Amino acid sequence: MTLLAVRDLSLRIGPTPILSDVTFDIATGEVFGLVGESGSGKSMTALALMGLLPGTARTEGQAHFGDIDLLAQDDAAMTRLRGRDVGMIFQEPMTALNPMKTIGDQVAETLLIHRAASRADARRVAREKLERVGLPPDRFPLSLYPHELSGGQRQRVAIAMAIALRPRLLIADEPTTALDVTTQAQILDLLQGLVRDEGLALLLITHDLAVVAGMARHVAVMQHGRIVETGPVERIFRAPGKDYTRQLLAASDHRPARKPQMPTSNPQALLSVDNAVREYVLPRPSAFAAHPRLRAVDGVSLAIRPGESLGLVGESGCGKSTLTRAILGLDALQGGTIRLGGAPVIAGRSMSPTLRARVQAVFQDPYGSFNPRHRVDRLVAEPFHLIGLPPDAEDRIAAALEEVGLSAADRHKYIHEFSGGQRQRIAIARALIIRPDLIVLDEAVSALDVRVRAQVLDLLARLQESHGLAYLFISHDLSVVRAVTDRVLVMQSGRIVEAGETARVFASPEHPYTRRLIAAAPTIPDAWKEHAHAD
Template sequence: MSGAPLLDVRDLRVAFRQSGAEFPAVKGISFSLDRGRTLAIVGESGSGKSVTALSILRLLPPAAHVSGAALFKGEDILKCNEKRLRAIRGNAITMVFQEPMTSLNPLHTIARQIGEILELHGARKGPALTQRIVELLSEVGIPDPAQRLSAYPHQLSGGQRQRVMIAMSLANRPDLFIADEPTTALDVTVQAQILTLLKDLQKRHGMAMLFITHDLNIVRKLADDVAVMQRGEIVEAGSVERIFKSPQHPYTKALLAAEPKGSPPTSDSSAPVVLEAQDVRVHFPIKRGLLRRTIGAVKAVDGVSLKLRQGETIGVVGESGSGKTTLGLAVLRLIRSQGPIVYLGQRIDGLSFKAMRPLRRDMQIVFQDPYGSLSPRLSIADIVAEGLVAQGTRLSLVERREIVARTLADTGLDPAAMDRYPHEFSGGQRQRVAIARAMVLEPKFVVLDEPTSALDMSVQAQIVDLLRQLQEKRRLAYLFISHDLRVVRALANEIVVMRQGKVVEQGAATEIFANPQSDYTRALFAAAFAIEADRSGVVAQ
C-alpha cells in the first residue's frame, strides 16, 4: 500500500432526509490526496464543500445518508466502528471548523480546552502540558500566550478564537488536517502568518491538508491541487497552476473572474451628518486576585473620532483585536463608552436603554458570526421579521411575510425557504439572512461587522453590489468593519486604520489606497494585495 494515497474518496454521495424525501447534497464525487500535499475544494456556498469534509469524519447528523468510500491509509472510515473513529479523530485526522464560537466551550478556559485534546491522546497534566499549550498558542500567533491561558472564548476577538481552534487541531500533529474556512475570521496579516505556519508544519511533518475555502487567493498560495464543486458535483479538478492558467469549465471561469468591483457612491459634503463621534474611548478593567481588584485596563478603543454623512461609507480596518468591532458597538450604544456620540443632531452617549429604544429601528448591525447571531429555534421568516415585531409595527402576518419575502429576494435568498431553520443553510446563506434582518427595517445607519467574511467570492461581489445599490437608493450611512481590503476599496469613501485601539491612519479611501503613510497600513496592503512593502522589514507586529 506504499504507493496508495493517504486519503482516497470514491463515489461519495450524501443526501439529507426530510419529511420522507431525500435531498442530495453531494452527488458521487471522487478524489485522492497524497501525504505532504494540499487539496483545496472550492465552490459557492451550498455547493457541498463542507458536507464533503464532514462526511469524511462521519460528523453529519443522523438525517444524512452517506454512501461510497473514504479510504484513509487503506481503511474505509465510513465503515469504522465508534471506538476506531475516536482513535482517528483528533489524532490521525483533525478538523478546524468555520465558526469558532460554536466550536469552543464558553464555560471552559482556553488552556483547559487545548489541554483536553492533548490529554485525550496521552499527554499528562503538569508543567510540561502547560508549556505545550503555550507553544501552540504562540505558533498560531496569539499575543502573550502565557497570559491567555485563563481567558474564556468571549474574551478573545473572532480572529483569536479561530487561532485557538487551529492550535487545538494541530496539537497532536495529525497525518491529515481538514480545514473548513479556517482563515475566514482572520485579518490579512495573520492570515498570511497562519498560511505560512500550515505550510511549514506540512513540510516538517509530511501532513496532508484538505482545505475548504471560498478565497481563491488562499488557494493560489497554499494548495497543490484544486477540485471545483458546483451543486454537489466536482465540475473540474487539476493542479493549481493548470486551473488558474487554463480553466475549462464555465463555472470555474466565473469563480476566477469574481471579485468585488466598482467604487462607492460619490461623497456629498453637503449631505447631513448622520453620526459624529469624538475621542471615543472603551476601556475594560483588568481585575486580579481573590478580591478582584482593578489593576489596569485594556484600552480596546482609545480616542477614535469620525464623522459619517448620509450616503457615505467609512471603512474600519485593522488586525483582529484592534478594536474595530468594539468601536462599532460603542457608536450603536450597545456597550458603554466615553466621549460624545451624536446621531442626527441628537447626543446619544448619555441616553438610557429606554431612551435609545425608539432609535433602534434606524440603527442596525450585521454581526460577524451569522450562526451565533441567529436563533436556532426560529425559522428564517421569524428571524427576519423579529425587528418588525419588536418595533411594534402594526402589520398582519401576511403583510410581514410579504416584506420578509421581498427582503430575502433582495439579499439573494429564495423566499420559498423562509420556513426553514438556520442549520439548514450554509455559512454564506446564513450571513445573507443576517443582512436581510438588518435591512428589513429600512434603517438610516448600519454597522456592517465583517458582512462578507463567510461568503464565497462570487457572492461577495453580489453582496457588495447589493449594499451599494441599497445605499444609493435609501441614502444609507455605513460603518463597514472588515479585514478584506478588496471589499473595503469597493465600498468605502473614507478609511480608518486601527491598531491596538488607536487610529494609525485616517482619510479619504482613494488617497490612502494610492499612498499609505503609515508603515502598518503599508504592511496591511502588502498582505492583502500580495505586493512588496515599500520598506524592507515592514511587518505587522
C-alpha cells in the first residue's frame, strides 16, 4: 500500500529553481533509495517533505502522506506531524544532537513535545528505544552526553530520537557517510530491522550505490533537481536507461590507471616506523583509584618506499589518527621511533621545518581545514612558512592550481565559492606547493560523491606518477583502498593485525578481523555490473 505519493514537486528558493517535477511513491514497509551527486536535490527533497525549508522557499505539486498533503500544511500542522508520523535522521549526528542535553533527555523530548507521555513514561520509552538501537542502559546510561559517545553511537541516539513515537515514515539523509565499514553495516542492519519489525517505510538518501543495492527495493536517480530514472533497484542497476545512471555506476567501481609500485623497485624506505607506542591517561573512575591508561598505538611498525601507496584501514578508535599525528610530527611517542628519509621525526619545535616540509597532509573535510576569511592564494601558500616564501610564489601558486585542474584565476576567490570536490583539489594543491616526498591522505575522498571521488582519485594517480610521490592512504572505504594502494595494513586496537600486498589481502585475508571488515563493506553484485556493462 502506498504510504507517500510525491507528484510534480517543484521548489524555488527566491528566484532560483531547486527541484522540478519530482515524482515517486513509497509503500508501507519499503526501503526506497534516492541517489545522485551532491547538489542534485536529494536533501532538499527531504527538507521539503519535512517542511524545513527557508522562508523564501516556494513549493508546487503534492506530497500525499496517507490523506495529508505535506506541502499544503502550515508550520503548526507540520510540527504535529514531525517526530510523530514522520521522523528524520541527519547525516552528522554531532550537529543534530544538542551538546548541552543528555541522550536520555533528547530521546524523551520527542514524546514530551507531542504530549504523548508523562516525564517518567518518556524516560522509560527513551530507555527502551536506546536499547532497541543497541545502546543498553547498563553500558549507556541516559545521563551520558553526545560527546561521550563515538560517531556510530551518536548516530544510534539520533535514530532512537527519530523512532521514539514509532513514525510511519523515516527519512535517513546520508546516515552512514562518516562511519567505518563495520559500524556502517550495524547501522544499516538496524534500519532494516526497524523497517521489518516496526512496519515503517524508509526513504534512504545516499550517494553510495552499493548501500542502495543491498538495502532498497526501488530507487530514484536525481540530477539537477529532477528524477531522471526510477524503478526496481536490480533493473536500474543491471540495465540503466540513462547515461547519467551509467556514469554513476561506472564511477562507483572506478579504479584509476596507475603503475603499481613493485616491492623491489625502491628497497630504501622513505618513511619507517619502528615499534611506535602512544598512550593516553584517562580520567580516574573514582577519587582514590589510579588513572587508567589507554594504549592507542601499541608497537606499530611500518615502512613506505618512495613512490609507493600504502593503505591503512581499521574501525574508528583503532589508532589510525593517533599514528598519523605522530608521523606528521604533531604528537610525541612514548616508545619507538619514526624516521623520514633517515632523519628522526620528533614532535615539537625541535623538528626542523625542512624535515616537516617533506610530508604534507590532505584531510577529510577541506572546508574545515581552511580559514574561510582568506583567499585561495594565501591558503595554498601556507606551507611556504616552512621553507620561506620564494620570489616566484605567485607563479607557483598558479601552477599548483592548474596542476589540480583549477584555474590560476581561482587564487583570488574565497573557499566558500567552490564545490566540495574543488575544495579538495585546493587542499591537494596546498599539499603539493612545496613538493613533499610523502602526502598523508586522511579520509580524503570519503565525503565526496562517486563521480567527484573518481576524478580526485585519477588526479592523485597522475600526480603520483609525475612527481614520484608516496601516499599514506587512510580510509574506511575499502573499495578506494583496493583501487589506489600497493600494500595495505589493517589496524585493530592499536596494533597492525595484517599486512601485505593489497590484491592478496583482499583476495585471501588471513586475520578474522580483516575478513570481518571486508565482509561488512557494501557491494553491488557482480552479476548486475556485468549485465550493465554488456548493455
